[in-house]
Amino acid sequence: MEFDVIVIGGGHAGAEAAAASARLGARTALLTHKRATIGTMSCNPAIGGLGKGHLVREIDALDGIMGRCADAGGIQFRLLNRKKGPAVRGPRTQADRALYLKAVQDALAEFESLSIVEGEAFDLTITEGVVRGVVLKDGRALQARAVVLTTGTFLNGLIHIGDKTIPAGRVGEDPSLGLSGTLERLGLRLGRLKTGTPARLDGTTIDWAGLDRQSADELPVPFSFMTDRITNRQIDCGITRTTPESHRIIRDNILRSAMYSGQIKGVGPRYCPSIEDKIQRFGDRDGHQIFLEPEGLEDSTVYPNGISTSLPEDVQTRFIHSIPGLERVDIKQFGYAIEYDYVDPMQLHPTLECKVQTGLFLAGQINGTTGYEEAAAQGLVAGFNAALLVQGREPQVFSRTESYIGVMLDDLTSRGVTEPYRMFTSRAEYRLTLRADNADLRLTPLAIALGAASPARTARFKAYQRSFDDGRALLQALEITPAQARQVGLTVNQDGRRRSASELLSYPDIDLKRLQAIWPELTAIAPGVSEALENDASYAVYVDRQRDDIESVQREEQRTIPPGFDYRALPGLSIELQQKLERAQPANMAQLSRVDGVTPAAVSLVLGLIKRQHALAKAG
Numbered sequence: 001m002e003f004d005v006i007v008i009g010g011g012h013a014g015a016e017a018a019a020a021s022a023r024l025g026a027r028t029a030l031l032t033h034k035r036a037t038i039g040t041m042s043c044n045p046a047i048g049g050l051g052k053g054h055l056v057r058e059i060d061a062l063d064g065i066m067g068r069c070a071d072a073g074g075i076q077f078r079l080l081n082r083k084k085g086p087a088v089r090g091p092r093t094q095a096d097r098a099l100y101l102k103a104v105q106d107a108l109a110e111f112e113s114l115s116i117v118e119g120e121a122f123d124l125t126i127t128e129g130v131v132r133g134v135v136l137k138d139g140r141a142l143q144a145r146a147v148v149l150t151t152g153t154f155l156n157g158l159i160h161i162g163d164k165t166i167p168a169g170r171v172g173e174d175p176s177l178g179l180s181g182t183l184e185r186l187g188l189r190l191g192r193l194k195t196g197t198p199a200r201l202d203g204t205t206i207d208w209a210g211l212d213r214q215s216a217d218e219l220p221v222p223f224s225f226m227t228d229r230i231t232n233r234q235i236d237c238g239i240t241r242t243t244p245e246s247h248r249i250i251r252d253n254i255l256r257s258a259m260y261s262g263q264i265k266g267v268g269p270r271y272c273p274s275i276e277d278k279i280q281r282f283g284d285r286d287g288h289q290i291f292l293e294p295e296g297l298e299d300s301t302v303y304p305n306g307i308s309t310s311l312p313e314d315v316q317t318r319f320i321h322s323i324p325g326l327e328r329v330d331i332k333q334f335g336y337a338i339e340y341d342y343v344d345p346m347q348l349h350p351t352l353e354c355k356v357q358t359g360l361f362l363a364g365q366i367n368g369t370t371g372y373e374e375a376a377a378q379g380l381v382a383g384f385n386a387a388l389l390v391q392g393r394e395p396q397v398f399s400r401t402e403s404y405i406g407v408m409l410d411d412l413t414s415r416g417v418t419e420p421y422r423m424f425t426s427r428a429e430y431r432l433t434l435r436a437d438n439a440d441l442r443l444t445p446l447a448i449a450l451g452a453a454s455p456a457r458t459a460r461f462k463a464y465q466r467s468f469d470d471g472r473a474l475l476q477a478l479e480i481t482p483a484q485a486r487q488v489g490l491t492v493n494q495d496g497r498r499r500s501a502s503e504l505l506s507y508p509d510i511d512l513k514r515l516q517a518i519w520p521e522l523t524a525i526a527p528g529v530s531e532a533l534e535n536d537a538s539y540a541v542y543v544d545r546q547r548d549d550i551e552s553v554q555r556e557e558q559r560t561i562p563p564g565f566d567y568r569a570l571p572g573l574s575i576e577l578q579q580k581l582e583r584a585q586p587a588n589m590a591q592l593s594r595v596d597g598v599t600p601a602a603v604s605l606v607l608g609l610i611k612r613q614h615a616l617a618k619a620g
């Protein structure tokens with residue numbers, strides 16, 4: 001069978017990569033062990049959160065599928081950090097696993113150029129240094145001019161429960177064993193990481209009566225620009241805590257944990273520690289909070305968020321039964337840690353194409369990240385660029401000044417990882433401009449230009465953009481003197497300077513509703529547009545101050561470094577720094593400046609040599 005692009009893996013990265021490739025018109029194959037598991041939520045049944053929610057909004061702005069699927073499957077929508085500024089608010093939803101999986105599969109079924117192929121990838125076909133396809137474990141061969149590898153935790157995956165180990169990608173599914181050897185043969189550096197998951201509980205055996213509850217927002221905020229309203233019934237989560245007895249049981253059995261027995265060598269995520277880590281690192285606390293999250297409207301399974309573990313089954317049973325509300329709970333599946341291979345992402349271009357292998361793209365946990373949202377965002381980028389490569393078009397690079405996607409890709413490819421990478425708003429220097437509420441205005445024009453936006457999204461967005469631009473123009477055109485402002489109850493300096501409605505909107509105590517009382521014509525601005533205009537105005541002063549910094553970074557991103565640049569030709573660089581740069585192979589001067597240990601003097605040396613080389617090439 002012959003395709004343009006083959007995507008290996010049907011998780012969040014793979015589904016998004018296949019959809020992105022197909023949206024650009026590439027004949028795409030999604031190769032997965034089982035068609036029925038495409039879109040499975042392997043761990044926490046939730047989408048979004050702080051930083052992660054921004055990624056989902058950006059995926060949606062580029063007409064990806066995760067936001068729409070989250071809206072279709074969401075059963076507890078909450079806007080995190082609602083009391084803080086819009087730049088750090090994070091949309092999140094608890095999801096019904098079955099509804100989310102169905103939404104992903106339905107979304108993929110809409111693409112005529114996308115085929116689903118069941119089977120296990122065993123090797124890559126490479127001819128004259130170029131990827132030509134995939135060899136399956138059963139001997140079948142698929143041909144393509146680009147391959148996107150999204151193996152998740154399946155690459156040499158190994159589950160740990162106490163001293164018991166099970167080769168698996170997740171519970172009940174075989175690992176991928178052949179591809180690690182292929183990647184090493186290509187010269188890629190591999191390492192081991194680990195992640196974990198808690199036990200799954202039978203919600204009908206939980207004593208809910210004495211537990212605190214967390215409700216959904218009264219007015220759910222959808223992820224997708226294309227979602228008009230949320231129709232699923234919204235549910236509560238329960239809240240409980242570990243007890244001193246829980247801690248005693250865990251401490252007494254700590255050496256039976258796979259993490260503390262020395263059995264696991266991979267590094268786990270710092271920001272999602274196991275319950276063993278919490279007890280060891282924060283042992284003075286009297287308890288650790290646990291959110292009891294239902295996994296579906298018609299499913300009694302409950303996910304106890306906060307007690308990920310690799311302790312033996314008997315210990316898990318005892319410490320879970322020591323937790324209020326869980327004294328008689330039935331455990332449907334025990335928690336486990338999973339260890340898997342990953343590829344050092346510094347070996348990738350910002351497009352996620354391997355530097356050593358034309359036509360091979362990597363996305364998701366194989367690049368050292370953790371989380372559905374990070375994986376999906378990488379899948380979208382890899383899918384786009386695989387299709388663009390096949391079509392002979394220019395690659396699409398995302399700048400860290402313009403998107404959280406760009407921040408993540410730049411972090412991965414210029415700095416690498418020492419632990420599973422997770423997105424936070426604090427990672428973005430320009431987060432005031434990279435808000436969840438303006439993702440569509442920032443990125444949908446790019447999707448339209450690439451040909452990746454559907455006609456329906458294009459039409460809806462252009463109408464929204466016109467309304468936004470008209471509203472901003474109206475706010476800038478309306479002006480008031482200090483004396484007039486005082487007459488209508490607005491407090492401004494009596495300095496004689498006229499102020500626009502846009503400037504007044506940046507004042508913390510003035511909102512659009514108050515200005516509409518002064519200028520009735522502002523009532524014509526649609527509610528969805530008015531919030532975006534208010535947010536834009538509130539950050540305008542700070543954004544103006546950052547503009548020079550953003551433009552400086554963008555100029556440095558345009559200063560590309562030739563592939564294979566010889567840093568050893570610069571005796572002014574220390575040997576240590578030469579080795580770091582040889583390993584990192586930064587794509588441009590902006591990436592080079594972020595490599596650990598690079599000084600302004602080092603930047604000048606590299607830039608000077610590049611300029612001399614350009615001058616010699618021109619003269620020759």
